[in-house]
Amino acid sequence: MIEVTDLHKGFNGEEILKGITTTFERGKTNLIIGTSGSGKTVFLKCLLGLFTPEKGSICYDGTTYSDLNTQQQRDLREQMGMVFQGSALFDSMTVEENVMFPLMMFTKQKKEEMLERVHQVLKRVNLENAEKKLPSEISGGMQKRVAIARAIVTRPKYLFCDEPNSGLDPRTAIVIDNLIKEITEEYDIITVINTHDMNSVMEIGEKIIFLRYGHLEWEGDKTQIFKTDNEAVTDFVYSSNLFKKVRNAQLKGL
Amino acid sequence: MFYLDDIGRYFLMLKGVFSRMTKGSVLRNLIFKEIDDLIIGSLGITIFLAFFIGAVVAIQTALNLTNPLIPKKLIAFASRQSVILEFAPTFISVIMAGKVGSFITSSIGTMRVTEQIDALEVMGINSLNYLVFPKIIAMLTYPFVIAIAMFVGIFGAYIAGVYGGFVSSTDFLTGLREEFIPYHLVYAFIKTFLYSFLLATIPSFHGYYMKGGALEVGKASTSAFVWTTVVIIISNYILTQLLLS
Numbered sequence: 468m469i470e471v472t473d474l475h476k477g478f479n480g481e482e483i484l485k486g487i488t489t490t491f492e493r494g495k496t497n498l499i500i501g502t503s504g505s506g507k508t509v510f511l512k513c514l515l516g517l518f519t520p521e522k523g524s525i526c527y528d529g530t531t532y533s534d535l536n537t538q539q540q541r542d543l544r545e546q547m548g549m550v551f552q553g554s555a556l557f558d559s560m561t562v563e564e565n566v567m568f569p570l571m572m573f574t575k576q577k578k579e580e581m582l583e584r585v586h587q588v589l590k591r592v593n594l595e596n597a598e599k600k601l602p603s604e605i606s607g608g609m610q611k612r613v614a615i616a617r618a619i620v621t622r623p624k625y626l627f628c629d630e631p632n633s634g635l636d637p638r639t640a641i642v643i644d645n646l647i648k649e650i651t652e653e654y655d656i657i658t659v660i661n662t663h664d665m666n667s668v669m670e671i672g673e674k675i676i677f678l679r680y681g682h683l684e685w686e687g688d689k690t691q692i693f694k695t696d697n698e699a700v701t702d703f704v705y706s707s708n709l710f711k712k713v714r715n716a717q718l719k720g721l
Numbered sequence: 722m723f724y725l726d727d728i729g730r731y732f733l734m735l736k737g738v739f740s741r742m743t744k745g746s747v748l749r750n751l752i753f754k755e756i757d758d759l760i761i762g763s764l765g766i767t768i769f770l771a772f773f774i775g776a777v778v779a780i781q782t783a784l785n786l787t788n789p790l791i792p793k794k795l796i797a798f799a800s801r802q803s804v805i806l807e808f809a810p811t812f813i814s815v816i817m818a819g820k821v822g823s824f825i826t827s828s829i830g831t832m833r834v835t836e837q838i839d840a841l842e843v844m845g846i847n848s849l850n851y852l853v854f855p856k857i858i859a860m861l862t863y864p865f866v867i868a869i870a871m872f873v874g875i876f877g878a879y880i881a882g883v884y885g886g887f888v889s890s891t892d893f894l895t896g897l898r899e900e901f902i903p904y905h906l907v908y909a910f911i912k913t914f915l916y917s918f919l920l921a922t923i924p925s926f927h928g929y930y931m932k933g934g935a936l937e938v939g940k941a942s943t944s945a946f947v948w949t950t951v952v953i954i955i956s957n958y959i960l961t962q963l964l965l966s
Contacts, residue, residue: 516843517843545845549840549843552836553836555837556837557837558837572744572747
């Protein structure tokens with residue numbers, strides 16, 4: 468479990484995160500939602516250890532990150548996988564090399580063993596025939612799948628995804644969402660996804676936290692979010708025309 | 722204050738570059754790749770520039786030696802001294818600040834923009850060591866490029882001087898060997914080693930700490946070229962005072 472307690476973070480005197488307290492459970496897909504500028508990415512980067520909070524603590528399965536020395540923090544980070552918004556694949560490496568990269572850096576496995584694991588993971592994300600291609604030669608959806616494969620190749624305990632389906636068509640976005648959910652259950656990892664896509668919320672939102680102006684405004688699951696009377700959450704959820712029509716239809720009893 | 726802040730960050734970056742080393746087998750491959758990109762890839766332009774610089778120096782010297790009492794072998798002497806002491810180490814390095822420097826800044830800057838550096842950090846990798854250290858080691862072979870530039874520059878001077886009808890081949894070769902001080906080569910290579918370090922680290926600094934998008938990558942590349950050139954020129958002055966005065 469990841470336990471976040473009273474997390475504060477700011478830049479140049481402006482407070483971005485204003486005392487967030489929450490938990491993320493193992494084997495579940497945890498979603499952070501909120502409008503642009505609500506502090507989602509800063510929160511995710513704090514969870515990853517890329518930003519140091521000014522106040523508060525983050526505890527990973529009983530280990531408080533700020534209590535660790537640099538080497539221990541590095542060891543903990545090796546247990547984290549991250550899927551970046553733009554995939555962040557190394558563009559000079561092939562798909563196979565990108566996925567093999569964490570293994571090369573942190574294991575003493577032979578090349579054959581590494582390749583076996585890489586092909587196993589690529590098969591899991593349905594990318595068996597793209598091993599020798601460069602990231603620029605594959606589609607956005609495929610790049611996301613490579614990023615997922617790279618994130619899980621070392622069997623991490625924690626998986627973080629920053630808007631994993633942004634820029635993808637709705638069908639591919641659902642494929643990516645389901646893939647993340649399946650991997651979370653299969654590997655029994657803690658997955659935290661940063662998104663503002665309501666389709667993702669409906670598909671995989673086992674736990675959802677809603678951030679607003681750096682505060683934790685609301686938390687619950689995908690069934691509760693459509694029933695909440697929190698105005699800010701309702702505004703966010705029903706901001707799309709499709710959801711508005713669905714809601715109006717529900718209200719009219721259609 | 723702004724510049725002091727940057728200077729401070731530059732030295733902190735250097736500290737980061739030499740700490741938490743990347744796995745040896747990975748580093749070795751990166752170093753070979755950087756040698757290919759930064760050094761081998763620069764040989765063509767260096768040879769081209771050095772040949773014509775040497776040729777122009779010879780012609781300019783010949784055209785300015787109007788007094789018949791001055792021996793023609795001085796053309797070779799002046800060309801050798803100019804090429805070895807300044808044109809090969811300093812002039813070529815300023816050109817390299819544009820070629821190698823902008824390549825380094827834009828490649829690291831693009832990695833910053835596309836979150837590839839964040840990806841390295843999340844994996845627990847010291848991104849400074851991974852990205853900058855191989856470039857510094859690769860640039861240690863830069864003095865070989867300058868040695869080639871010296872040879873080609875003098876060859877260019879020979880071709881322009883002899884085949885341009887300014888000096889006979891015998892006079893040129895005599896002048897080339899006259900009053901040769903080996904320490905001048907030591908001086909030139911000490912400068913080159915310093916420049917190679919500057920060429921690797923200043924553009925890396927500008928790329929690594931850049932913020933923004935594609936436009937800022939371009940601005941960072943320009944800024945890297947300007948600052949690398951400024952530091953090369955200033956250090957040239959200081960080293961010349963220290964080593965030759």
